[in-house]
Amino acid sequence: MSPIETGVAAIFLVFVLIALRMPVAFVMIVVGVAGYAYLISLDAAMSIAASTIYNTFASYSLIVIPLFVWMGYIAFHAGISRKIYDATYKVVGRLPAGLALATIGASTAFGAICGSTTATAATMSAVAVPEMKRYKYDRSLATSVVASSAILGVMIPPSVIFILYGIATGQSIAKLFLAGIIPGILLMILFMLVTYIRAVRNPALAPAGPEVNLKGKARAVLSGGVEVIIIFLVVMGGLFMGYFTPTEAGGVGAAATLTVAVLRRQLGWKGFIHSLRDSIHISAMIMLLVAAATIFGRFLAITNIPSTLAIWAGDLPIHPIAVLVVILLIYLLLGCFIDALALILLTIPIFYPVALHLGFDPIWFGVIIVLVVGMGVITPPVGANVYVVAGIVKDTPVVTIFRGVWPYLISIIICIAILTAFPQLALFLPDIFRG
DSSP states (O other): OOOOHHHHHHHHHHHHHHHHHHHHHHHHHHHHHHHHHTTTTHOOOOOOOOHHHHHHOSSSSHHHHHHHHHHHHHHHHHHHHHHHHHHHHHHHHSSSSHHHHHHHHHHHHTTTOOHHHHHHHHHHHHHHHHHHHHHHHOHHHHHHHHHGGGGGGGSSSSOHHHHHHHHHOOOOHHHHHHHHEEEEHHHHHHHHHHHHHHHHHHHGSSSSOOOOOHHHHHHHHHHHHHEEEHHHHHHHHHTTTSOOOOOHHHHHHHHHHHHHHTTTTTTOHHHHHHHHHHHHHHHHHHHHHHHHHHHHHHHHHHHHHHHHHHHHHHHHOOHHHHHHHHHHHHHHHTTTTSSSHHHHHHHHHHHHHHHTTTTTTTTHHHHHHHHHHHHHTTSSTTHHHHHHHHHHTTTHHHHHHHSSHHHHHHHHHHHHHHHHHHHHHHHHHHHHHOO
């Protein structure tokens, strides 16, 4: 077979093996090494595999991943999310669907110190759903708003998916973080708007919560929101102003979150150990995925598929936006079956050259990809966030949660359409940073 035919066969084999429930990282390593050995030699393939795996786990720049992951798990085990939720709940709880709006706002704030959709979904399931149950919220709305708003955890920096995109493409992680802020806020507003409209049209879905006086609101914000704002400003401000590298920002963020948790006496020894254990588990998985994707990407490079596909897409007699729509539909379809982190690392070597050839800004393209990949965590049959919520809210069937996510999927599509029509919404802050 020719190199291109070998590459196409390898890609098909990867998806077949993933469909058979084999671990994605091992699939990419095995297929990448086998393909490289077939096209070059076995010795070259083994040498590439060994050096790539070693260099990935020994890379200083990749330390940013476990540091930001640990920062999120410290916040998770310290219960910082509960204070965030209490603050937003007392501010907007009196509105129609006020508790759901508070959940969306708290997910956004928690995303500023977490960066993981599953951690955000797990946290808000434990904190917000019992309150919404108490006020007789529709079970489908209560659980689906938690599963969906957890996506905001990967839009608002720090974001593990933005970090992986930056590593895979060589783009600035700081600029990607900046690019995610306005789209993240836009998506939060769209989520709140669709939830509010649903509650106004049918008040029985989400009754208003209790009224809280101005003094109570101010006290809740000061006790629950200030520490998050301080952590965010210290970490992201230092990163954006050039005082920290991304790796140093991760270290400062983890240290700042740990300090706040200890001073507030919110993190016991058991919680500290669990935060380390969970961080090691997730970080090892991510690092292995990065190494596997690098091996598979090197194999694809020698097949010439990325460059050939980029030239072919650029020569199509259709508008580049039409090609983008096709790419996003592919991501949406694959996202129904493949984990978000694995999907980013698996597909970027294929579609990133196409996006560059079509003239799309790589930072803007990263924001769009993170959004569409985020849809995969709430779409069946995989829908990781939905299963996380169902695992914690055990009396709500998975089907009930999936039934409620469709308005939020439509909101994400609208957000993507707005960013496509007005790309400066994503590029405005990175352009200022560049200047």
